[in-house]
Amino acid sequence: MKLVRYGPPGREQPGLIDGQNRLRSLRDVVRDIGPDVYAPQGQRALRKLDVEALPLVRGKPRLGVPFVGIGKFIAIGLNYRDHAAEARLPIPSEPIVFNKWTTCISGPSDPIEQPPHSTRLDWEVELGVVIGRQARYVPVGEALAHVAGYCAVHDVSERQFQFERGSQWDKSKGCDSFGPVGPWLVTADELPDPQSLDLWLDVNGRRMQSGNTRDMIFSVAQIVSYLSHFMTLRPGDLIATGTPAGVGMGQKPPRYLQPGDLVELGIQGLGCQRQTVLASARKVAQDAAGLVLATKT
Structure with missing residues (x-):
């Protein structure tokens, strides 16, 4: 379904x-x-x-986030070897875990709002995993039985926040509009093998990312099992499983999103997303520490 x-x-x-x-x-x-x-x-x-x-819905209404009840939005970093290589970082020996705040979640075609002090806005197409049954200390062989389904996720990132402001990934990944989800939640019975899905992302019609989930370092089953040993996963929790090579910071020279850019992405069997980047309507004179930020909107 x-x-x-x-x-x-x-x-x-x-x-x-x-x-x-x-x-x-x-x-x-x-x-x-x-x-x-x-x-x-x-x-x-x-x-x-x-x-x-069932009644047909006329027209082409906006599609929102395809499900509610997202208690946790967990993400896995550097989970494709080619992406770790382009980031010039070592292959992880264990999954790298960070959070995307639930306030970042938006619909699959809602705009991406660039924060007013953002300078390195980047893109990442990712397979999303939705938990359907509580998981706690789950073996790898039983992990997929706890998955309700899958969806496309856009892990929008701000690299300057990530690497130059205390090396804290969470605050670079959780700004408002940084988590488009959907268009659909595809139930797990329709995708019995989550490790064989093509995924892609275009910016202004140019193909930037192209990969397959078979190239993950840690599989969906391994990720669900691993996380369940550090936290209880509950129905509705969403896991973004990493991105293949081709992100903006990996381009030569690096290329980052600007207001007016169009991002389109998709995953085999999970539908497509389409977002326009908007400049923030807000002006920020100082950050939380009271430091003056040179910003323009």
Whole structure:
């Protein structure tokens, strides 16, 4: 199943994409696409529906984040060998774990807002993993049974924040609009092998990233198992699993996003995203430490 939420921000309605790629309403079936819906029991109930009897949604409404209930947004760094090489960093011996704040989450075609003091805005296409069953100390061989489904994630990053302001990845990855998710939540039964998916990203029509999840250093199963030994994973938790080579900081010379740029990305079977970069409408004179920032909007 391809589960979606559609409509204006804050007023999204539940839906699904049928076999002919048409949007159908689930408004009369479920209140929203929450953990009770994409948990195993909820998925079983949806599979019993007569999809052809569900109302078709007319027009092309905005698609929002395809599910709610995201308690944690966890990300894995340097999980493709070619990306670690372009970053001139060693291959990790264990997964590198950081957080993306849930306030960064946006719909798959919502704009990316460049922070007012941003100078190195970068792109990263990633496979997202959605937890459907609580996972705690889970063996690798049982990890995928705890996955509800998969989605595309854009791990927007600010490299100056990441490497020149205390080397704290979290604050470079969690700004507002830095986490587009969707367009769909594809249930795990439709993607039995998450390690064979092509993924790509274009900037202004130019192909910048092209990879396959088979090239991950740590597989989805390994990541879910690993994380479950450091935290309890709950239904709705979202994991971004790393990006292949081709990010802006890896270009020669480096190339970063500017207002007006168009970013398009997709993952095999998981749909496509499309975002325009906007300049921030806000002006910042000082940072949290009281240091003057030279910013222009």
